[in-house]
Amino acid sequence: MKITILEQNGNSLRFVLSGVSAPFANAIRRIIMAEVPTMAIDDVMMFENTSAMFDEMITHRLGLVPLTTDLDTYLLPEECDCESEFGCNNCRVSFTLDVKAEAELKMVYSGDLIPENADVSPAVKKIPIVRLANNQRLKLEAYARLGKGLEHAKWQPVSASTYKFMPIVEIDTKKCDGCGDCVKYCPKNVFSIEKLKPVVQNEINCTLCMECIRHCPIEPSPIKISHDKKTFIFYIESTGSMPASKLVKEAVKILERKTQSVIEQYKKVK
Amino acid sequence: MVLRIIKKEKNEMKIELDGEDHTLGNLIQHTLLMDKDIEFAGYDLPHPLSRKPIIYLRTKKGLKVENVFKRTLEKVSKQANEFLANFSKAVEK
Amino acid sequence: MGTAEEKPTTGIEYECISCKEKVTAEQLAITPEIKCPICGYRVLKKVRPQIVKHIKSR
Numbered sequence: 338m339k340i341t342i343l344e345q346n347g348n349s350l351r352f353v354l355s356g357v358s359a360p361f362a363n364a365i366r367r368i369i370m371a372e373v374p375t376m377a378i379d380d381v382m383m384f385e386n387t388s389a390m391f392d393e394m395i396t397h398r399l400g401l402v403p404l405t406t407d408l409d410t411y412l413l414p415e416e417c418d419c420e421s422e423f424g425c426n427n428c429r430v431s432f433t434l435d436v437k438a439e440a441e442l443k444m445v446y447s448g449d450l451i452p453e454n455a456d457v458s459p460a461v462k463k464i465p466i467v468r469l470a471n472n473q474r475l476k477l478e479a480y481a482r483l484g485k486g487l488e489h490a491k492w493q494p495v496s497a498s499t500y501k502f503m504p505i506v507e508i509d510t511k512k513c514d515g516c517g518d519c520v521k522y523c524p525k526n527v528f529s530i531e532k533l534k535p536v537v538q539n540e541i542n543c544t545l546c547m548e549c550i551r552h553c554p555i556e557p558s559p560i561k562i563s564h565d566k567k568t569f570i571f572y573i574e575s576t577g578s579m580p581a582s583k584l585v586k587e588a589v590k591i592l593e594r595k596t597q598s599v600i601e602q603y604k605k606v607k
Numbered sequence: 608m609v610l611r612i613i614k615k616e617k618n619e620m621k622i623e624l625d626g627e628d629h630t631l632g633n634l635i636q637h638t639l640l641m642d643k644d645i646e647f648a649g650y651d652l653p654h655p656l657s658r659k660p661i662i663y664l665r666t667k668k669g670l671k672v673e674n675v676f677k678r679t680l681e682k683v684s685k686q687a688n689e690f691l692a693n694f695s696k697a698v699e700k
Numbered sequence: 701m702g703t704a705e706e707k708p709t710t711g712i713e714y715e716c717i718s719c720k721e722k723v724t725a726e727q728l729a730i731t732p733e734i735k736c737p738i739c740g741y742r743v744l745k746k747v748r749p750q751i752v753k754h755i756k757s758r
Contacts, residue, residue: 338686338689338690338693339693340690340693340694340696340697341697342697342698342700345698352694352697354690357686357690358637358638358641359637360633360634360636360637360638361634361637361683361686363630363633363634364630364631364633364634365690367629367630368630371630372630377757378757379756379757379758380754380755380756380757381754381755381756381757382752382753382754383752383753383754383755384752386748387748392753392755393755396755396756396757397757397758399757400757400758479757489758491757582694582698585694586691586694586695589687589690589691589694590687590691592630592683592687593684593687593688593691595608595627595630595631596631596680596683596684596687597684598608599608599610599624599631599680600677600680600681600684602608602609602610603610603622603676603677603680604677606610606611606612607612607673
C-alpha cells in the first residue's frame with residue numbers, strides 16, 4: 338500500500354492511494370461523507386423574529402451552516418451518559434444571535450452567531466442567513482450537536498469526497514503521423530508537441546474522455562488509454578468543520594472500529 | 608450494529624449485519640472472494656432502505672467456515688491500520 | 701364582597717392595520733362583527749405571541 342500527497346491546502350486534499358481494492362477505497366469515500374461526525378445546529382429557541390422569513394426557514398438555514406468541529410471534546414448524543422433530550426455540556430454547544438436592523442437594510446450573517454465555546458464556531462463567517470429591514474429583529478438561541486451525514490445532510494463534513502482511477506496514457510510514436518490533433522482536442526492538456534511528435538506531459542489530469550482517440554486520423558490509434566484498477570486519486574474537500582487530512586484519518590479509524598465490532602460480536606455468537 | 612447468524616451449516620454461513628450497508632458489505636464480500644478457501648461469497652441488501660445486509664459465504668469442500676470469516680475481517684482491520692500508519696507519515700512530510 | 705374573579709385571558713392580541721392600535725381577542729368578541737373598536741376598520745393583523753418557540757432545524 339502506498340500513499341502520496343499531491344496537494345494539500347487548508348480544506349482540500351488530493352492524494353494517491355495505491356495497492357488497495359476498489360471496495361476499500363469506496364468504503365473510505367462513503368464513510369467520509371456519511372459517517373464521520375460533525376457539529377451542526379439542531380435545535381433553535383426563537384425569541385423574536387420579525388424578519389421576512391418564517392421561523393422554520395431560518396432554522397433550516399442555520400442548521401446548514403458548517404461549524405468547526407472538535408471530535409475529542411464532544412460525544413455523539415447516543416453515546417453520551419446524560420440521556421437527556423436537550424443534552425449536556427459534553428454533547429451540546431450553544432450559540433446566541435441577536436441582530437436588529439436600524440435605519441438601513443441589514444444582512445444577518447453566519448458570523449453573527451456567537452458561540453459559547455470558541456472551538457465550535459461557524460467555519461465561514463459571511464454566509465447570509467436573512468436580510469432585515471427597518472426595525473426588524475432576529476433574536477434566538479441555537480444548540481448544536483454532533484451527528485452523521487446519514488441522518489441529515491447538514492452533518493456531512495465534505496462538499497466533495499471522490500476518487501478516480503490513475504490513468505495510463507501511452508503513445509506509439511512509430512505509428513503516429515504528428516498531426517497534433519490530440520494536443521488540440523484534449524480538454525485537460527495531457528499532450529504536448531516535442532520534436533514534431535506528441536508526448537504525454539500531464540498523465541494524471543486525464544479524465545479518460547477518449548477525445549484524443551476520437552480525433553486521431555489513424556485507425557487503430559497509436560494512443561492507448563487505460564487505467565490502473567488498483568490506484569486511486571482521491572480528492573477530499575472539507576466544508577471547514579475539520580481539515581481534510583483529519584477527515585480521512587477519522588474515516589479509516591471508523592472503518593477499523595466497525596470491523597472490530599463485527600469481529601467481537603461474531604466471536605460471541607459463534 | 609447487531610450481528611446475527613441466520614444460517615450455519617458445515618461449510619456455508621449466512622450473517623446479517625443490522626445497521627450496516629454497502630460500505631462494509633461490499634468490502635467484506637470482495638475480501639472473502641480473494642481468500643483461497645472460499646468457493647462462493649456474496650452480499651445482498653433485501654431492501655435498500657432497511658440497512659440490513661446479508662453476507663453469504665461457502666467454503667471449499669471439507670474446510671471449516673467459521674475461521675474464514677474471522678480471518679477476512681482481520682485482514683480488513685489490518686489494511687485499515689496500515690492505511691492510518693502510511694497516511695500519517697505521508698501527511699507529515 | 702371579596703375580589704372580582706379574574707376571567708382567564710387568552711393573551712391573543714390583534715393589531716389594526718390603519719390606526720395600529722393593539723386589540724385583545726376579548727375586546728373583539730364584544731361585537732359580533734370583526735371591527736377595530738377605535739377607528740372601525742375591519743382588517744386586523746394577529747400579533748405574534750410572546751412565546752419562545754422551539755424549532756428543529758431539519
